[in-house]
Amino acid sequence: MVGIVDYGMGNLLSVRHALESLGADTAILADPEELADADRLVLPGVGAFAEGIRRLRETGLADALGKAVKGRLVPILGICLGMQLMARRGFEGGVHDGLGWFDGDVVRLPQESADVRLPHVGWNDVSPRTQSVLFRGLPACADFYFVHSYHLRCRDGRDVEAACEYGVSFAAAVRKDHVFATQFHPEKSQDHGLRVLENFLQWRP
Amino acid sequence: MLKRRLIPKLQMKTSRFGATARRVLVTTIRFDRVIEIGDPVSQAKIYEAQAADELIFLDLDASAEHRDTLMDVVRRAAEEIFVPFTVGGGVRSIADFRRLLAGGADKVSVNTAAVQRPDLITEAADTFGVQCVVLAIDYRRNSDGTGRVWTKGGREETRLDPLSWAEEGERRGAGEILLTAIDRDGTGQGLDLEMTRKVAERVSIPVIASGGCGLASHFVDGFFEGKADAVSAGTYFCFKDENPMQTRSRIKNAGIPIRLHT
Amino acid sequence: MKDLKRCSRCVLPETHETIIFDEAGVCNICRQQEFKQKAIDWGVKKRELDQLIASYRGKADYDCIVPFSGGKDSTWTLHYLVKEYGLKPLVVRFDHGFLRPNVIENTLRTARALGVDVHHFTPNWRVVQKLMLQSFLEKGDFCWHCHTGIFAYPMRVAVNCRVPLVIWGEPSSEYTAYYSYDQPEEVDEKRFNRYINLGIGADDMFVRLEGMVDSRDLDPFRYPPLKELRKLDYRSVCLGSFIPWDVKKQSAIIRDELGWRGDEVENVPPGYDYEKIECCLQGVRDYIKYIKRGYSRPTHLASIDIRNGRLSREEALETIAEYEGRRPPSLDLFLKFVGLTEAEFLGIAKSHMVSPYRHDERLVKEGKRVADFDRWPRCGGMPRDEATVQLERFLRRDCGRAAAAAG
Numbered sequence: 001m002v003g004i005v006d007y008g009m010g011n012l013l014s015v016r017h018a019l020e021s022l023g024a025d026t027a028i029l030a031d032p033e034e035l036a037d038a039d040r041l042v043l044p045g046v047g048a049f050a051e052g053i054r055r056l057r058e059t060g061l062a063d064a065l066g067k068a069v070k071g072r073l074v075p076i077l078g079i080c081l082g083m084q085l086m087a088r089r090g091f092e093g094g095v096h097d098g099l100g101w102f103d104g105d106v107v108r109l110p111q112e113s114a115d116v117r118l119p120h121v122g123w124n125d126v127s128p129r130t131q132s133v134l135f136r137g138l139p140a141c142a143d144f145y146f147v148h149s150y151h152l153r154c155r156d157g158r159d160v161e162a163a164c165e166y167g168v169s170f171a172a173a174v175r176k177d178h179v180f181a182t183q184f185h186p187e188k189s190q191d192h193g194l195r196v197l198e199n200f201l202q203w204r205p
Numbered sequence: 206m207l208k209r210r211l212i213p214k215l216q217m218k219t220s221r222f223g224a225t226a227r228r229v230l231v232t233t234i235r236f237d238r239v240i241e242i243g244d245p246v247s248q249a250k251i252y253e254a255q256a257a258d259e260l261i262f263l264d265l266d267a268s269a270e271h272r273d274t275l276m277d278v279v280r281r282a283a284e285e286i287f288v289p290f291t292v293g294g295g296v297r298s299i300a301d302f303r304r305l306l307a308g309g310a311d312k313v314s315v316n317t318a319a320v321q322r323p324d325l326i327t328e329a330a331d332t333f334g335v336q337c338v339v340l341a342i343d344y345r346r347n348s349d350g351t352g353r354v355w356t357k358g359g360r361e362e363t364r365l366d367p368l369s370w371a372e373e374g375e376r377r378g379a380g381e382i383l384l385t386a387i388d389r390d391g392t393g394q395g396l397d398l399e400m401t402r403k404v405a406e407r408v409s410i411p412v413i414a415s416g417g418c419g420l421a422s423h424f425v426d427g428f429f430e431g432k433a434d435a436v437s438a439g440t441y442f443c444f445k446d447e448n449p450m451q452t453r454s455r456i457k458n459a460g461i462p463i464r465l466h467t
Numbered sequence: 468m469k470d471l472k473r474c475s476r477c478v479l480p481e482t483h484e485t486i487i488f489d490e491a492g493v494c495n496i497c498r499q500q501e502f503k504q505k506a507i508d509w510g511v512k513k514r515e516l517d518q519l520i521a522s523y524r525g526k527a528d529y530d531c532i533v534p535f536s537g538g539k540d541s542t543w544t545l546h547y548l549v550k551e552y553g554l555k556p557l558v559v560r561f562d563h564g565f566l567r568p569n570v571i572e573n574t575l576r577t578a579r580a581l582g583v584d585v586h587h588f589t590p591n592w593r594v595v596q597k598l599m600l601q602s603f604l605e606k607g608d609f610c611w612h613c614h615t616g617i618f619a620y621p622m623r624v625a626v627n628c629r630v631p632l633v634i635w636g637e638p639s640s641e642y643t644a645y646y647s648y649d650q651p652e653e654v655d656e657k658r659f660n661r662y663i664n665l666g667i668g669a670d671d672m673f674v675r676l677e678g679m680v681d682s683r684d685l686d687p688f689r690y691p692p693l694k695e696l697r698k699l700d701y702r703s704v705c706l707g708s709f710i711p712w713d714v715k716k717q718s719a720i721i722r723d724e725l726g727w728r729g730d731e732v733e734n735v736p737p738g739y740d741y742e743k744i745e746c747c748l749q750g751v752r753d754y755i756k757y758i759k760r761g762y763s764r765p766t767h768l769a770s771i772d773i774r775n776g777r778l779s780r781e782e783a784l785e786t787i788a789e790y791e792g793r794r795p796p797s798l799d800l801f802l803k804f805v806g807l808t809e810a811e812f813l814g815i816a817k818s819h820m821v822s823p824y825r826h827d828e829r830l831v832k833e834g835k836r837v838a839d840f841d842r843w844p845r846c847g848g849m850p851r852d853e854a855t856v857q858l859e860r861f862l863r864r865d866c867g868r869a870a871a872a873a874g
Contacts, residue, residue, distance in 0.1 A: 009334075011306070011309065011310075011311055013283050013307075013308070013309045014283055014287070014309060014311070017283060017284050017285070017287075018287055021287075046333070046334050046336065046337065047333060047334035048334060111409070114409070117409050117410055117411050117434065118409070118410070119335060119336045119380055119410070119411075120207065121336065121380070121381065121411050121434070122207050122208055122209075122210050122258065122411070122434065122435070123207070123208045123210070123258055123464045124206065124207045124208065125206065125208075139466075142466070143208060143464045143466070145288070145289060147289070147311075147336045148336070149335070149336075165206060166207055185289070187287060188287060188288055188289045188311065189287070189288075190253070190256070190287050190288055190467045191466075191467050192466070193287060194287065
């Protein structure tokens with residue numbers, strides 16, 4: 001069962017429909033105890049870092065996620081805000097601690113020229129590293145749908161699974177062992193996005 | 206590189222076929238002359254298959270009476286469509302935002318209610334995130350060439366002009382501007398490039414230009430001269446032989462970065 | 468009238484959909500040919516097909532559905548599946564209303580030689596007439612019922628008869644994949660919506676017909692819900708994704724083993740008797756294309772031959788001069804079926820002209836009849852008053868729209 005973590009932020013329905021279209025058996029999990037039943041997890045999210053991490057902690061989901069992901073090594077995919085919450089710290093609306101699974105900070109995308117409008121909205125192409133799990137079977141410069149103003153700046157380049165250009169080069173996807181995350185919305189990126197989700201579903205350690 | 210976007214607009218009204226009321230897709234001309242042209246979910250799926258970058262659903266009925274049929278369209282769209290979609294028309298409150306977003310919409314567009322109570326923009330941005338809030342601005346040109354914002358589906362004149370209202374909208378937390386030229390809507394005469402460019406230069410959030418596309422070159426002009434980040438078309442794809450796949454090839458051939466695959 | 472610009476290599480003109488000419492004046496279709504398919508490991512593909520078939524064999528009332536027209540591709544597909552794999556297929560034939568005598572005989576010979584169940588469906592002719600007229604008015608293409616019926620109806624049979632595997636014939640190269648995935652391309656609703664239904668679904672057509680038909684009348688043309696197909700664990704694939712497609716070899720085999728015969732087509736040069744032989748109104752279809760775009764089947768066929776080194780460009784231009792731009796005799800039948808006058812027909816077709824082509828009907832010559840012309844069914848013409856109602860509604864909507872837009 002693929003558990004979609006519900007902390008009140010994000011378009012859970014779309015994620016669910018996308019996963020089910022790939023044949024996955026899904027469940028929306030708002031109760032921390034239910035995470036124990038999941039073989040795989042997805043942490044979606046749309047909105048601000050501060051609010052996101054606050055809700056995860058207050059509901060007990062942050063702890064339950066820690067147990068599942070760090071303890072039982074359950075594979076997890078973070079999406080958009082979900083990816084950002086996995087960082088060490090977030091700088092949106094003050095400084096906040098994230099889940100700390102990736103050594104990096106979530107900072108605002110720099111707007112060095114008038115061409116760089118924020119939020120970064122729309123389809124942008126992504127360059128995956130060679131032998132990337134998430135991007136297996138996809139062409140070198142596929143477009144995915146982004147909608148965000150902040151990005152996860154990784155200290156360790158090896159965590160970066162794929163990069164994207166928008167004023168600067170930023171992490172479009174990250175990975176550390178069984179923890180995967182994308183800044184873009186795979187459930188909103190049509191065929192290529194569905195392929196990324198499928199690659200996540202099929203991955204074995 | 207960030208691509209420009211092609212966003213079909215699906216305008217909906219409720220129509221009766223015998224005993225049943227159903228949502229139908231309509232086109233308009235200058236916000237009038239409603240013509241029933243198809244089924245919203247069927248067309249949404251067709252547009253998606255033709256690589257539409259996003260979709261905008263506009264509820265022209267905008268009344269509580271028909272809310273269920275609207276939510277039915279949103280729900281069915283969310284089940285099968287894997288590109289982002291915006292829903293607007295009759296959005297009046299945070300509760301409306303919440304219902305539509307929970308129902309599967311990615312963004313919600315607000316128009317009249319934002320003019321009546323601009324704080325709504327900020328409240329929505331704070332609650333759901335800036336990226337969920339689209340400020341829809343419908344306008345007409347005055348005889349002196351300046352613009353005037355109209356609400357209630359083009360029926361009520363305000364004292365606002367599109368430029369300063371767009372600027373205020375951004376300041377209050379809107380994530381995007383959907384700018385529609387009422388006088389060009391459905392005419393096929395081309396977008397209002399001058400006003401589009403002025404708005405695009407006045408704000409630093411993305412601008413979606415709409416109203417008047419009749420040729421593929423109008424889209425190209427909208428991106429080049431109008432400096433729009435996205436172009437939305439409600440009538441363009443409904444008659445004759447135009448489809449998003451063809452249009453995108455022509456946009457690409459003109460040198461504009463746009464997605465070609467699905 | 469100025470001549471259309473044509474590719475300097477083949478003869479496709481500037482009005483061809485999505486054509487682009489490079490600095491040398493060569494078109495993108497010629498260039499694509501150069502880079503067409505990456506090397507495909509047909510051994511691997513064949514094993515995939517073996518596995519696919521094995522996973523569905525014997526599990527339902529039929530091992531698979533084979534959508535069938537009687538043309539060379541579907542005949543070859545059926546032949547291959549029966550002979551190579553010994554499958555028990557359900558042959559599904561959607562009757563668009565204009566099957567020519569030869570293709571009916573081809574089908575009979577094939578079905579008897581191979582020994583298969585054939586499910587033949589003929590939709591309501593009165594509905595078909597309305598759909599033909601509406602589709603012609605909306606899109607300048609009267610074949611909506613055929614495009615949709617051929618691709619949607621077999622999927623409905625799959626759901627209703629609970630036969631999950633559907634195997635089509637057409638080779639996958641038609642589907643221009645820019646890059647290869649691990650899996651073969653599926654013949655699914657996405658493809659239906661992208662390429663097949665002219666951008667109009669059954670539910671859209673229902674609205675456009677303004678209540679002239681019952682919603683159920685459009686069922687044969689409506690793609691079944693994805694949920695229903697998924698419940699079956701369906702697969703809908705092309706045989707051409709798994710085995711190399713060799714038209715010459717395959718045509719020879721079906722001629723020898725099944726007695727399959729080609730046929731002449733209105734306004735097409737001799738030597739192309741294996742393409743588009745199924746439909747009595749093919750000539751009208753080609754003629755409408757000519758009115759819209761200034762070229763039709765002879766240009767299309769000649770261009771393919773040029774790219775395959777079978778024809779020179781000069782020869783091609785001669786063939787086009789002789790065969791293109793002719794009025795097909797079948798137009799008389801079409802006009803009766805949809806209740807239009809020839810002037811109305813021309814006016815509607817011309818409203819869909821693709822710039823810069825401007826059609827001049829005075830330059831059009833009469834084309835030759837084909838041998839079976841007198842045996843084509845002529846009954847069931849649309850009464851003039853019905854056609855007028857439909858035409859007037861459309862014009863009121865369309866002209867009213869155009870006037871309002873201009874005003």
